[in-house]
Amino acid sequence: MDAAWIALALSLKVAGCATALNLVLGTAAGFALARLRFPGRELVDALLTLPLVLPPTVLGYYLLVLLGKRGWLGGWLYQHFGIQLIFTWQGAVLAASLVAFPLVLKSARAAFEGVEPQLEQAARVLGLGEWAVFFRVTLPLAWRGVLAGVLLAFARALGEFGATLMVAGSIPGRTQTLSVAIYEAVQAGQDDTANLLVLITSVTCVAALLLAGRLAPARNAAT
Template identity: 75%
Template sequence: MADAWIPLALTLKVAGWATLLNLIFGVALGYLLARTRFPGRDLLDAILTLPMVMPPTVLGYYLLVLLGRNGAFGAWLQSTFGINLIFTWQGAVLAAAIVAFPLTFKSARAAFEVVEPQYEQAARVLRIGEMAIFFRVTLPLAWRGILAGLLLAFARAAGEFGATLMVAGSIPGKTQTLSIAVYEAVQAGQDDLANFLVLVTSLTCIVVLLVAGRLVPGRVPGQS
């Protein structure tokens, strides 16, 4: 069972980095769509939510086409920086981040939309800059919903299988996450190992969901 902790460490690493990416881009785009109106806003929202309903294997195929050596972005990364994301843990991070992105994005947008505008307007009357308003007024009022979304995204990234397998493969110690390790153990007939990995995965997700559940029901300051 000692080798079982290697996929767990890799899973936490991949899910952690994926959640960090979602924190940056999910919160930024959630705030953008919550506070601004522009042509194509609903279409952009649908595109950003698409990974939630798209089969992970289809998403993984798109990433292979885009990031592969012959792909537009992959060829540019290889020729410019010598970077290859296919069959690497960084590729697994990108796949997990995209699959889990809608959970952060939708939670952040909803959290920003329930923040009463008069609090921000009062700060503007006091001649506080927009950046300061975001970090000192808007974000503190929306943090509970954002954190709940991030926890759910972390759990989703930790359990990602289809897109990660297609983009990063199943290289033990390098790209084999918990969900992939479970699949490989079942295929190899290692039931004891599979049961242990399933137990570890289930406990991790239950803890995350319990924490997220405690955050969601709480009333956000300033929410009517």
């Protein structure tokens, strides 16, 4: 029972960190793709969306090649800073972030493309700078789409299995998330434990969606 709650806490930490990372990076990338015009823009969008269609094990392999001690990034981090991301919860965060990133990107881009450019231009005419225009005009008008992508990314990160298992492994109390713990319980024939973990995962996801549903109307009332 204690192991189940430990796995839940670790899953929430990994999913929360991955969602926060994707909130910043996915929103920025979505805004850039929605507003900037440059050659190869759709190719960039396709490459950034690729994790949505690639098998998680393929993404996990790419991360192993990149972040392992022999990888160019992983080797550099280990040699200069002594940082090792493989078989750590931070590695699980990177794996979950990569898998869930396109969900924020696509939702944010669609939301920003739905904002009328004339409203942004009017704000500039009134003397607002670009950062003020974004935070006071663009983002408040696009927040519904961004929030939808963030919620989907959180749920996806919470349930991530393949890439996380390859990058972080299954170390109880350190890298064993709920999804990995369910797999281990099924493999060991521990049906009671698997049922408990599945129930915890389902209840957690439903609670997150219900909370989001309660917060959204409150925000609408405030705006």
